[in-house]
Amino acid sequence: MPIIRVRDLVKEFRTPKRQPGLTGSLRTILTREERVVRAVDGVSFELAEGELIGYLGRNGAGKSTTVKLLTGILHPTSGQVEVAGLVPWRDRERNAMNIGVVFGQRSQLWWDLPLSESFELIKVMYRMTDDLYRRNLARFTDLLDMAPFLSTPVRQLSLGQRMRGDLAAAMLYEPRILYLDEPTVGLDVVAKERIRAFIADTNRGEGTTVILTTHDMRDIERLCSRVILIEAGRVLFDGAVSSLVARYAPGRVLVLHLADGSAAPALEGTELVKREGPQFWLRFDPATRPVARLIADATARYQVVDIAIEEPDLEQVVRHIFEERGEASLAPTAR
Amino acid sequence: MTVAAPAPRPSGWTARMPAYAKVTALTAETVFTYRFNIAFELVGLFLQIFLLKVVWTAIYADRGSVEGADLATLLTYLTIANLQIWVVWPETTWLLQRKVREGKIAQDLARPIGLIGQLLGHQFGSTLVFLPIALVALPVAFLVGVLGPPASIQAGILYVASVALAYGVVTWIGLLMGMIAFWTLETSGMQAIYRFANLFFAGGLVPLWLFPGPLRAVAELLPFQTQAHIPVSIYIGRIVGVDALRGLAVQAIWVVLLGLLVRVVWSRAMRRVVIQGG
Amino acid sequence: MTSMLRLYVALAGAGLRSELQYRANFVIWIVTGAVYQLTGFVFVWVVLTRFEAIAGWTLGEVAFLYGLRLLGHGAGLLMFNRMIEIETLVREAEFDRFLVRPVPTLLQVVTRRFPVNALGDFGGGVVLFLAANSLAGVDWSPLSLAFLVLTVLGAALVETGIKLAIASLNFRFLSTRALVRVVDDLFSNFGNYPMRIFGGILQLLLTFALPVAFVAYLPATVLLARTDELAIHPAFAYLAPLAGVVIYGLAYLFWRGELRHYQSSGH
Numbered sequence: 001m002p003i004i005r006v007r008d009l010v011k012e013f014r015t016p017k018r019q020p021g022l023t024g025s026l027r028t029i030l031t032r033e034e035r036v037v038r039a040v041d042g043v044s045f046e047l048a049e050g051e052l053i054g055y056l057g058r059n060g061a062g063k064s065t066t067v068k069l070l071t072g073i074l075h076p077t078s079g080q081v082e083v084a085g086l087v088p089w090r091d092r093e094r095n096a097m098n099i100g101v102v103f104g105q106r107s108q109l110w111w112d113l114p115l116s117e118s119f120e121l122i123k124v125m126y127r128m129t130d131d132l133y134r135r136n137l138a139r140f141t142d143l144l145d146m147a148p149f150l151s152t153p154v155r156q157l158s159l160g161q162r163m164r165g166d167l168a169a170a171m172l173y174e175p176r177i178l179y180l181d182e183p184t185v186g187l188d189v190v191a192k193e194r195i196r197a198f199i200a201d202t203n204r205g206e207g208t209t210v211i212l213t214t215h216d217m218r219d220i221e222r223l224c225s226r227v228i229l230i231e232a233g234r235v236l237f238d239g240a241v242s243s244l245v246a247r248y249a250p251g252r253v254l255v256l257h258l259a260d261g262s263a264a265p266a267l268e269g270t271e272l273v274k275r276e277g278p279q280f281w282l283r284f285d286p287a288t289r290p291v292a293r294l295i296a297d298a299t300a301r302y303q304v305v306d307i308a309i310e311e312p313d314l315e316q317v318v319r320h321i322f323e324e325r326g327e328a329s330l331a332p333t334a335r
Numbered sequence: 336m337t338v339a340a341p342a343p344r345p346s347g348w349t350a351r352m353p354a355y356a357k358v359t360a361l362t363a364e365t366v367f368t369y370r371f372n373i374a375f376e377l378v379g380l381f382l383q384i385f386l387l388k389v390v391w392t393a394i395y396a397d398r399g400s401v402e403g404a405d406l407a408t409l410l411t412y413l414t415i416a417n418l419q420i421w422v423v424w425p426e427t428t429w430l431l432q433r434k435v436r437e438g439k440i441a442q443d444l445a446r447p448i449g450l451i452g453q454l455l456g457h458q459f460g461s462t463l464v465f466l467p468i469a470l471v472a473l474p475v476a477f478l479v480g481v482l483g484p485p486a487s488i489q490a491g492i493l494y495v496a497s498v499a500l501a502y503g504v505v506t507w508i509g510l511l512m513g514m515i516a517f518w519t520l521e522t523s524g525m526q527a528i529y530r531f532a533n534l535f536f537a538g539g540l541v542p543l544w545l546f547p548g549p550l551r552a553v554a555e556l557l558p559f560q561t562q563a564h565i566p567v568s569i570y571i572g573r574i575v576g577v578d579a580l581r582g583l584a585v586q587a588i589w590v591v592l593l594g595l596l597v598r599v600v601w602s603r604a605m606r607r608v609v610i611q612g613g
Numbered sequence: 614m615t616s617m618l619r620l621y622v623a624l625a626g627a628g629l630r631s632e633l634q635y636r637a638n639f640v641i642w643i644v645t646g647a648v649y650q651l652t653g654f655v656f657v658w659v660v661l662t663r664f665e666a667i668a669g670w671t672l673g674e675v676a677f678l679y680g681l682r683l684l685g686h687g688a689g690l691l692m693f694n695r696m697i698e699i700e701t702l703v704r705e706a707e708f709d710r711f712l713v714r715p716v717p718t719l720l721q722v723v724t725r726r727f728p729v730n731a732l733g734d735f736g737g738g739v740v741l742f743l744a745a746n747s748l749a750g751v752d753w754s755p756l757s758l759a760f761l762v763l764t765v766l767g768a769a770l771v772e773t774g775i776k777l778a779i780a781s782l783n784f785r786f787l788s789t790r791a792l793v794r795v796v797d798d799l800f801s802n803f804g805n806y807p808m809r810i811f812g813g814i815l816q817l818l819l820t821f822a823l824p825v826a827f828v829a830y831l832p833a834t835v836l837l838a839r840t841d842e843l844a845i846h847p848a849f850a851y852l853a854p855l856a857g858v859v860i861y862g863l864a865y866l867f868w869r870g871e872l873r874h875y876q877s878s879g880h
Contacts, residue, residue, distance in 0.1 A: 013876055068877055073712040075873045089873070096715035108710045112631035124623040125716050127616070153634070375791035379798045386802050393668050393810035394660055401663070524641030531652040540656040545663050 003177065003209050004047040004070065009079035011040040011065050039065040041233030042079070049176070052203045052210040054224035054241075058322060062233040063213045067179050070211070071101055084176055097126060100170030100208075104182030107162055108169065109154045115165045116150045119172060126173035133172070140168040144198060160191035167198060177209045178202065184216055196222050217315040229321070236321070245312060248321050251285040256298060257306035265302055267294065273316055278305070283312060373465075377472055380421050384480040387413045387540070402544050408571050409542060410481035415570060416539050416563035418476055422469045423502050423562065425509025426461040427454040428526055432516040440608055451601070454513070458506050486572025493579050497566035500586035504561045507593035510601075517604040538564035544573075558593065561586040620716055624724035632727040639729050646733025650683050653805060654741055670807045673748025674837055680742030681836075682804045682829035685768020687735025692769055694723045696776035697793045703783045706878035719777075719868060751836055763854035764832040770857030771827050772800055778864040781871040796823065804828050809842055816844060827856040 014034040040062045047053060057063040068074040070081060072088035072095050081088055088095045101108070109118040123133045141147050144164040149157055157165065163183060170178060180199065184192040200223055202208050212219060220227060220241065227244055229237040237244055253273065256265055261278020269289035274281035284294060291309060298304060388410055395406045404412075431454060434440055443450045476482055485491035512529060516522050534540060536559035543554050543564045554560055565582040568574045574582055632639060657679060661672035670678070699722060702708045711721040751757070775796060779789050804825045808816045820826040831850040834840045840847040 015876075068709070071713050073709050073877055074875070092712065093715045093717070096713055099713070101713040103709070106706075106710070108713075110627055110631065112634045113627060117627065117630070121623060121627055124620060125714055375795060378795050382795070382798050383802065389810055390667065390806060393806075394664050398664075521641075524645045527645045528648050531649050535652050535655060540652075541659050546659060547662055550659065 001049075002046040003049040003084055004045075004211075005080070005082045006046070006066075006070070007044045007080045009040055009043045009066070009069060009081060010038065010077045011062075011069060011074060012077045013037045013039055038233055040069065040076075043230065043233070043235055045228055045235060045238055047209060047211070049209055050203070050207045051226060052199075052224055053212065054220040054227040055211055055213045055230065056220065056227055056318065057213075057230035061230050063230050064181065065233075066230070067181055067211065067213060071099060071179055072096065097173075098176050100173075100175035100178045102163075102166050102170045102178075102180050102183050104163070104180075104185040107154065107166055109162065109165055111155050112153055114151045114153055115146070115157065118154065118165065118169055122169050122172050128173050132174075136172050136174065137168075140171065143201070144168055144194075160187050160194075163187065163191070163195060164198075167195065171202060171208075174206065175208070177211070180210065180212045180214075182214055183212070184214065184219055192216070192218075199223055217313065217318060221314050229318070231322070241314060245314065245317050248317050251283050251312070252291075253310045253312050253316070254282045254284060254294060254298070255306075255308040255310055256280045256282065256302070256304060259303035259305055265298065267297055267301075270294070273312070273320065281310075281316070373468060376421075377468070377475075380417060380472075381475060381479045384414050384417050384476060387417070388480050404542065404544070404571075404573070407481055407483060408573075411483040412538070412542050412567050412571055412573075413540075414476055414480035414482050415567045416537065417480075418469055418472070419498065419501070419563050419566065420534060420537060420539050422462070422465050423498070423505050424461075424465075425505050425512065425529075426458050427506070427509040428513040428522055430454060430457055431510070431513030432520075432522045435513075435516040436520055444605075444608070451510075454510060455506070458509065462502075483571070485570050486575075490569055490572050490575070490579075493583070494566055494570040497569050497579075497583055497586060500583060500590055501562045501566055503590040504558055504586065504593060507590070507597050508558065510597050511593065514597075514600050514604050517607055533559050533562065536560060537562040538567065543568075558589045561589050617717075617720070621720060621724060624716075624721065625727065628724050629727040632729050642730040643733040643736070646687075646730030647737040648733070649730075650686075650734050650737040650801075651741070653801075654679050654737075657805070668807050668809045669842075670839075671749070673745055673750070674833075674839075675805075675807070676741060676745030677749040677751070677837065678807065678829055678833045679805045680738055680745045681764065681833055682768070682801075683734060683738030684742055684765045685738075685828050686772060686801065687731050687738045688765050689769035689773040690728045690731030691735055692723070693773040693777075694726065694728050696773060696780040697790060698722075698726070699780040700783045700788065700790055703875065708875060709877055712875075718872065719865065749837060757836060760832070760835065760854070764829075764836075767854030767857030768828040768832075770861040771824055774857065774861035774864040775800075775823070777861070778867050781864070781868045784871045784874040784876075799823060800825055800828065804830065806830075807842075813844060820845065820849070824856055824860060827853045 014036050039060075043062070043066060055063050055066065065074065069076050070083060070088055072092040075089045083095055084098045086095045086098070109115065110121065119133075119137055122128075128136075141150065144167065146161075146164055146168060149161050149165075152161075154162060154165065167183065178199075183199070184195055187195065196219060199210060199212070203210050203223075210223075212223060214220065225240055227237070227239070227241055228235060229244070237247070254267075254270065257279045258265065259278070261280075264272050264275065264280055265282070267282060270282035270284045272280060273283050295307060298307065391410060391413070392406065395401070395409075399405060401409075434443060434450075440450070443453065473482065485494055508529070512522055512525060515525060536554050536557050538560065543551060543560060546554055554564075565574075565586055569579050569582060654676065657675050658672065661667070661675060665671065667675060702711075702722070702725075708718070711718045714721060776793060779793055779796065782789050799819075800823075803811070803819055808819060808826055808830045811819065816826070820831075827849075831843075831853040834843060834847075835850045835853075840850050843850060
């Protein structure tokens with residue numbers, strides 16, 4: 001029994017073509033000439049309770065719009081969504097009880113008040129019992145190390161502290177589903193890792209279903225077993241991270257550090273995927289180009305400082321997919 | 336059938352037409368959006384003038400003349416006073432506040448034209464936009480309010496001089512209010528209070544001659560009367576001859592006094608900027 | 614219902630505490646509210662010390678009317694906040710956060726920020742009303758006191774209901790700021806006077822097209838026993854508090870309907 005079911009979801013945005021000036025404004029109101037943008041174009045997927053999935057896509061690919069439809073912020077143009085048995089936009093308030101939402105770019109905490117007051121308000125809004133509230137607040141304060149800044153006004157918190165506060169606020173009432181939109185954006189490495197650990201724990205420990213949208217492929221690699229890749233409003237791929245890599249970037253990567261890095265090495269049966277100074281990442285298919293022979297060729301022809309074989313990482317794979325598609329169809333990236 | 340001549344190749348200014356068109360469209364757009372707001376401001380102004388007319392007509396009822404002014408004269412006074420207060424408005428306050436808040440003062444001070452110069456330029460520029468609009472609005476003001484000609488040619492000339500002095504007073508007040516931002520960062524509450532106090536004490540609601548004694552005395556000690564009451568009284572011929580010249584003198588004194596105050600406050604503000612950074 | 618009230622108190626309290634963080638502004642805005650409203654009254658006062666009456670209404674009676682309108686206006690602001698801010702909330706997609714909470718969106722909007730200057734408006738209204746009351750010599754009975762309370766609540770609903778309906782248009786991405794300003798002007802300037810002075814057509818427009826008359830003028834004719842001067846049936850005056858319920862109810866339905874057009878940001 002899936003906890004989230006999305007079928008043929010379509011969302012079109014209609015914006016009136018604005019015309020300048022007083023008469024233009026009147027005309028805008030009267031004629032209602034519209035520009036239609038199809039942001040989500042027939043998306044379908046299902047999620048089982050307790051899954052942690054990565055929802056990937058470029059800016060404007062429709063991932064935020066999908067999340068806004070699932071959370072009840074937007075009404076769809078057509079299609080069906082069921083989240084824990086509810087239609088989000090029809091049962092918006094009941095659905096809100098079941099979900100936690102974190103927007104990385106926009107805090108949902110009470111900006112001018114101490115962090116603890118935001119939690120108090122959450123308690124009232126979500127009708128939490130005193131007991132549950134005390135227990136969870138103590139747990140999250142400990143888990144996210146929030147004690148030092150609980151009484152600081154939110155506007156004075158650092159980005160990392162605020163994000164921890166936002167996560168706690170979204171989890172305090174034990175929602176069944178957690179939507180995380182760019183939860184690590186703008187954070188330093190340590191802060192990112194702390195957030196990731198918390199998400200992983202929540203998912204494993206509480207069995208919370210998590211939908212994570214992010215630009216940071218490390219988030220996905222670290223957290224998700226399944227990814228849904230969306231492009232131009234359609235699902236491009238839905239499956240395990242490993243099969244995404246296998247399907248779109250088969251093979252392995254030879255990393256060469258050359259003494260003379262001025263020109264890329266030309267090795268038969270390889271493709272340059274990345275370059276950093278004198279280091280080159282070359283993809284090859286071990287089925288047709290045996291590793292041992294390749295290494296031998298490379299060391300024979302170039303002065304190699306260092307050499308390594310890697311599985312291609314997700315970032316390279318995703319970039320590869322988008323680059324190829326970017327040539328073929330120009331997706332509406334403008335927002 | 337004639338053979339169609341080959342399409343002329345674009346050359347000269349025709350080739351640059353798209354660029355011209357774009358620039359023109361852009362300019363028009365900014366002007367129009369600006370005007371869109373002004374149009375609604377005008378609606379508010381006309382509503383105010385209309386309301387004053389209706390209320391004062393009811394108040395006068397069948398009285399012919401009160402304190403030496405009949406209804407038409409009184410309405411002319413109020414109509415012009417309101418139009419004038421709207422046109423002659425301190426435009427620099429919010430601009431200076433914004434600059435202070437965004438911390439752009441230091442870099443503005445480094446410019447050759449100088450911050451005060453920029454602010455004054457902005458004040459005059461805004462007035463240049465508003466003045467023609469007010470002239471176009473005059474017929475409407477005539478319809479919703481009451482508007483008569485100046486009492487005499489001499490009154491008309493003195494009126495223009497008096498408005499010029501009023502403009503000086505407003506300009507200085509605008510700068511003074513804006514400079515408060517150096518200390519408080521926030522001037523909107525004070526601007527609102529200024530708006531109401533000015534409207535009332537300048538004579539925008541009730542002519543000053545109808546104020547009860549003590550209130551009248553207060554009004555004459557404040558700079559606001561220089562902004563509408565004095566010029567408009569000259570216009571309708573209520574103060575003439577020596578009295579009119581005395582009115583102009585009062586205005587001139589305020590221009591000088593406020594100008595000195597601007598200098599003092601400005602130098603203190605600058606010291607503050609130097610100490611605390613822009 | 615009680616849980617809604619608890620929510621309202623909790624959220625409004627947070628809005629108030631947020632505002633108290635900016636103490637200097639707090640005071641300035643209260644003063645501004647009071648000054649704004651009282652300038653209008655000083656006008657009436659100055660005029661009526663010179664002229665005895667406007668359309669047969671004495672200084673005390675006009676002050677009573679003025680105070681009544683201020684009470685309704687201030688109460689409306691205090692309870693329902695400034696609707697004009699909805700435009701910014703919608704345009705900058707701040708509205709998203711309201712939609713993911715298990716609380717009606719409007720409740721979150723009206724409690725978001727405490728409208729400090731409304732304390733000045735309302736306080737000014739109280740002072741003016743009490744002063745006017747002794748001048749106007751109203752005969753108070755339990756019934757008329759109840760009518761007064763209902764009038765103030767009804768007036769709050771009329772004014773904010775109209776503004777709520779206008780603000781609902783924001784979900785279709787129309788800018789309504791200028792329109793709100795004009796409506797505001799009409800309520801706060803034309804609502805203060807005995808409407809007889811406006812003549813037949815304008816009086817009807819200010820009653821049925823834009824229901825300014827229901828805020829203070831119609832109920833004031835009841836409390837001051839002046840219903841015989843009305844051009845319309847006196848029942849409208851006696852039932853004036855109900856107008857607020859009807860108008861706000863309709864506005865709320867409109868709001869709920871328009872909410873589906875919310876587009877958030879970025880597309």
